[in-house]
Amino acid sequence: MNKNDKLHTENMKMTFIFMRLKKTSMASKQKVTELDLFMKQIKKKNPGEQEFHQAVYEVAETLMPFLDSNPKYKQAKILERIAEPDRVIMFRVGWLDDKGEFQVNRGFRIQMNNAIGPYKGGLRFHPTVYLGILKFLAFEQVFKNSLTGLPMGGGKGGTDFDPKGKSDNEVMRFCQSFMIELSKHIGADTDVPAGDIGVGGREIGFLFGQYKRLRNEFTGVLTGKSIDFGGSLIRPEATGFGTVYFVEEMLATRKDKIKGKTVVISGSGNVAQYAAEKVIALGGKVVTLSDSDGYIYDEKGITQEKLEFVMQLKNEKRGRIKEYAEKYGCQFIPRKTPWGVKCDIALPCATQNELNGDDAKKLTRNGCIAVAEGANMPSTLEAANWFIKKEILYAPGKASNAGGVAVSGLEMSQNSLRLSWTRDEVDARLKGIMKSIHASCIKYGTDANGVCNYVKGANIGGFVKVADAMLAQGLV
16 A cells, blocks of 8 residues: 555544544534423423422433433423423412411422322421422422332422421411312322421321311321321331431442441431431441531430430420530531531431532542432532542432332322231331332443442433333323
8 A cells, every 4th residue: 555545544534533523522412402402491481490490400411311212202202291290289278376366378289290100299398398399309209209119100299387386286277277278189099198398297197187077088198197097117217217228238239338337417307317226226327417507416426315315306395406415415516517527428318409519529538438318309419410420329319218108108008908017017118119229220320330320220210110101191
């Protein structure tokens, strides 16, 4: 081959490489543009609902490549349909306080998707509640419920009523007024609410009593009920226990265990309490709990005895976590979150967007190897992306905190069968469900390098079941 022929061959190779790179670049740009266009429509239809935008973006970002490989879902616009609620119910709630003064709050129920079962999701009583937060929670609930393998659709509801500082009689009057309207839209085979932030056993009892009175029927329309009238054993513990069971599964992929690990937990409510209990039982050391005032740091570790004090403080006295520091002589850090504390495992169990990008960097610098969300979307997108980039074992809430709704589903089954399973039976089923969710994440989220992206795995795993049901049922 002469010099000119060699030069021609090299030029042809360079042209081919350039064209291939250009094609790849255009394809990449097309994907980005497609995601941008999708999110532009979401924001246009749902202005000002930042939490909802964040939740949809996080799912859409991981699903777009999967949809490209599975055009049947794309052609039927399944993601667009899942992102649009089946029904949004908004209503006025009037009630009388103890002074005899009339008060007005706003109630909501978002019935997001019922392709695989009745709408299922909690009720949140908190002054920050507005349409965007409940839509984000309902959207996440669709995927979470799908991952459990149980026949439950996704929904969420709540109100801007704040139960803090209210008497039992005020809470009862509010719940009864709230249920007068909500009862028109729910039922054991239609929509089954549960508790969430601000809605515990007391509120569920008042809500169930009013529903029974209005409808003249005793049915499994609410979950999280007392054992005395149709509740399930392990239900109060389920979200916290399930989160820790998921951490066990993640650590097992690296031949590791919770025993001997230092664990940082945010929150001090139901989820945080039982996550701490399970960590302690498995030989881990919990060093923090928090509330809206700040966090406590107990370097010696929170024992079962100390945890019982927290449960009494929070569940009965409705006190503040700083009282723990006063009693046990440990540090209380006001108006801060605990993510700067050195730990092996972090469990954000308080509220949405409580852990940001800077917090994520602090955790990894301090040697954290696993993060599992006990709350709903407690990590910002920046934090989640950082954990994924650093190959931290990071479980999104729709996977790791699905234990609560899983046992709610088991409560529905027990109500339908008119029987109760033992504590061990329910706990074994819960553990099996969390193991199954983890397996689904591994199936859909493991990259070519063998590392599992749990966000991608949970999103695709939750999407497929709902999407296939929607395709089978046609355009409804």
